[in-house]
Amino acid sequence: MVARVVTVAFDGVEARRVDVEVQLIGADGPTIFNIVGLPDKAVAESKERVRGAFAGIGLALPAKRIIANLAPADLPKEGSHFDLPIALALMAAMGVIAPDALDGWAAIGELGLDGQIARVGGALPAAVAADAMGLGLICPETTGPEAAWAGGARILAPRSLISLVNHFKGTQVLRAPEPGPLADGKAVPDLREVKGQESAKRALEIAAAGGHNLLFIGPPGSGKSMMAQRLPGLLPPLTSQELLETSMVWSVAGLIERGALTRDRPFRSPHHSASMAALTGGGLRAKPGEASLAHNGVLFLDELPEYSAQALDSLRAPLETGEIVVARANAHIRYPARFQLVAAMNPCRCGMGGAGRGACGKAPRCQRDYQNRVSGPMFDRIDLTVETPPVTAADMALPPPAEGTAEARARVATARAMQED
Missing domain, CATH: 3.40.50.300 (P-loop containing nucleotide triphosphate hydrolases)
Structure with missing residues (x-):
């Protein structure tokens, strides 16, 4: 079984679609976690942040070979915002959440070792791109008001990985964030x-x-x-x-x-x-x-x-x-x-x-x-x-x-x- 979640890679201010595919291979054995698809150093380190975040919410990685593919493979992937989609695809492959629960959603976010979802840049262009693809966007709570400026896009902004899992299981309901304020700028000298x-x-x-x-x-x-x-x-x-x-x-x-x-x-x-x-x-x-x-x-x-x-x-x-x-x-x-x-x-x-x-x-x-x-x-x-x-x-x-x-x-x-x- 291959679990898939949509995310984005930033090309300037344009957010380009990336499909995160996770597959579990082999019988019980040592856990081997590989990320392929031209990841940079921050993306390659995602496996350790995912491992720590899973431990923080009481999950253990399966004793199998885990392959996370970021497609298209010839597009360079940079940044820590791939943590959340990799974690979601892995949980879908493990059966923690239903695979079809992720249909219609894209995701960005960095994971902390305690399972909290940390702020990342680019929430607004990611929301615009997700809406153009007919998808909603899952992003960190702190960037939810920013992503909500993308017009009619559906936004989920969880604080932690466990709250997002509970939302998909139906035991907790996350409200869509409101757009942030249209603030007055700094006073301009006269x-x-x-x-x-x-x-x-x-x-x-x-x-x-x-x-x-x-x-x-x-x-x-x-x-x-x-x-x-x-x-x-x-x-x-x-x-x-x-x-x-x-x-x-x-x-x-x-x-x-x-x-x-x-x-x-x-x-x-x-x-x-x-x-x-x-x-x-x-x-x-x-x-x-x-x-x-x-x-x-x-x-x-x-x-x-x-x-x-x-x-x-x-x-x-x-x-x-x-x-x-x-x-x-x-x-x-x-x-x-x-x-x-x-x-x-x-x-x-x-x-x-x-x-x-x-x-x-x-x-x-x-x-x-x-x-x-x-x-x-x-x-x-x-x-x-x-x-x-x-x-x-x-x-x-x-x-x-x-x-x-x-x-x-x-x-x-x-x-x-x-x-x-």
């Missing part, structure tokens, strides 16, 4: 707090209206970062489609807490020491990078020339195509990365540039060498370049501006509506 820099604020408003990439060039203390942090407050909230796209990226990255989503646009500000993999994605499990986490939002690069040339140039293609492809020997993983780039830099490495008090004594060579650290093709992808002169004491003595974020956001909404007509 543009009224910025004194002076009227030209830069006007450029910020134009960039928000047209989705333009923007670069501020000015000495330290001129308000470059301050204005960039106020850009999300000028942008309209995410549409329903954008909310789903953005949330799926964050779900794969494991950044959604208790299923709480927000319509605020993402604002990501990586440090200038960030590597190419940190910006564009990659690493051992090809997680989404900062550019993908800023999908439908803003990516802010402060001290632009201080980023490595390799990291900056890796953003050139995403700025054109709106997606990132992480190339590997056996797969190409795609992540969406349609973001608005805002950058800031000093005019030279010394900071002040070639004019005014504290001017650089190496100008203009210092400025030229510093700005040449950013490639020409990268500069070509920046639509607006704005100089921010030093803020004077007279500027600071001025009363707060009459208009702030609310007024500018209304004008941006009007401009965007005119573009859509």
Whole structure:
């Protein structure tokens, strides 16, 4: 007898179907547990977590050869979320639960040694994929509110393996989880707090209206970062489609807490020491990078020339195509990365540039060498370049501006509506 349970493997934000097949072979003898089908280290270790979880609920593995096949066998399998489907298929093969009880369900989840089902990333795209296959999804209790955002998908979110077994036996009923809250985002600082820099604020408003990439060039203390942090407050909230796209990226990255989503646009500000993999994605499990986490939002690069040339140039293609492809020997993983780039830099490495008090004594060579650290093709992808002169004491003595974020956001909404007509 072969017991089968459906699960998924993540290919970027896409969840691809994987069938977990478990077969018990041979008469009584030593227990041998093998997992085949291109598993990575985390998947190969599932057999020990399953063994421990079974012991935690009073079950012992059968004294037979156990083969767990993850089909299709040529698709790489990564992550600990294969624990639960392997355990369910094994219990069906052992007769602990009826094999037909798993019909119509897909499953993801990591098992603890006490039988608890631990949180895993990707519950939302897994639920969307399961619904597209006409299946429900079994996921950890902590990710149930997140998976419930997938529209009409059937969701079971048990806390432990024993509660799930009791549900299938009819001695306990698990309620379908409710979608998590649509939370308010963090308070966005107001543009009224910025004194002076009227030209830069006007450029910020134009960039928000047209989705333009923007670069501020000015000495330290001129308000470059301050204005960039106020850009999300000028942008309209995410549409329903954008909310789903953005949330799926964050779900794969494991950044959604208790299923709480927000319509605020993402604002990501990586440090200038960030590597190419940190910006564009990659690493051992090809997680989404900062550019993908800023999908439908803003990516802010402060001290632009201080980023490595390799990291900056890796953003050139995403700025054109709106997606990132992480190339590997056996797969190409795609992540969406349609973001608005805002950058800031000093005019030279010394900071002040070639004019005014504290001017650089190496100008203009210092400025030229510093700005040449950013490639020409990268500069070509920046639509607006704005100089921010030093803020004077007279500027600071001025009363707060009459208009702030609310007024500018209304004008941006009007401009965007005119573009859509």
